[in-house]
Amino acid sequence: MPDRRTADTALPTGTDVDVVDLLLTQHARIEEQFLLVIGASGQARQRAFDDLVRLLAVHETAEEEVVHPLSRTIADGADGIVDDRLQEERQAKEMLTALIDADVDSDGFETSLLLLRNAVLTHARHEERYEFPQLRAKVPADRLRGLADVVRAAEAAAPTRPHPGAESATANLVAGPVLAAADRARDLVREAARRIES
Ligand SMILES: [Fe+2]
Numbered sequence: 001m002p003d004r005r006t007a008d009t010a011l012p013t014g015t016d017v018d019v020v021d022l023l024l025t026q027h028a029r030i031e032e033q034f035l036l037v038i039g040a041s042g043q044a045r046q047r048a049f050d051d052l053v054r055l056l057a058v059h060e061t062a063e064e065e066v067v068h069p070l071s072r073t074i075a076d077g078a079d080g081i082v083d084d085r086l087q088e089e090r091q092a093k094e095m096l097t098a099l100i101d102a103d104v105d106s107d108g109f110e111t112s113l114l115l116l117r118n119a120v121l122t123h124a125r126h127e128e129r130y131e132f133p134q135l136r137a138k139v140p141a142d143r144l145r146g147l148a149d150v151v152r153a154a155e156a157a158a159p160t161r162p163h164p165g166a167e168s169a170t171a172n173l174v175a176g177p178v179l180a181a182a183d184r185a186r187d188l189v190r191e192a193a194r195r196i197e198s
């Protein structure tokens with residue numbers, strides 16, 4: 001069976017895991033998923049690419065809804081740092097949207113994918129260098145641990161690995177249009193954020 005290959009770096013679990021741990025793990029998974037897309041062709045490449053789209057949607061949604069707004073509140077000059085990250089996320093989203101309708105085996109796909117990969121990974125390194133250390137330094141550890149639930153909620157909206165036997169709304173979602181996952185992730189992230197902040 002599995003011609004469905006996806007990045008298999010599981011999200012860390014446990015009570016001491018915080019939101020930064022989860023985001024760092026997702027960065028590693030995103031990097032790995034790009035390699036899986038590049039290394040595949042035909043239907044396998046399409047599936048790996050769809051998984052990449054879901055993973056990016058889940059990850060950037062959690063950052064945009066929760067992490068960047070929190071970053072704005074914690075340091076002098078944080079607004080500039082966050083504005084730059086949002087600009088990078090917007091650019092990556094535009095590149096991704098242009099790729100979604102492309103034939104994954106067309107000449108231009110791989111070139112555009114490599115450009116997207118470069119943009120996404122550079123963006124991730126910027127977050128790791130300028131944003132995450134500030135969160136760890138300035139936000140109480142229990143708050144950062146609580147926010148891990150928001151990332152988990154977004155993951156639940158759009159799992160990027162097959163769930164054998166999961167005949168549920170989740171399974172339907174995986175089969176559905178990949179961008180629907182981004183909307184669903186946004187709803188669940190907002191719901192989870194409201195829950196833990198109340
Ligand atoms: Fe981001």
Ligand SMILES: [Fe+2]
Nearest residue numbers: 023063124127
């Ligand atoms: Fe990120």
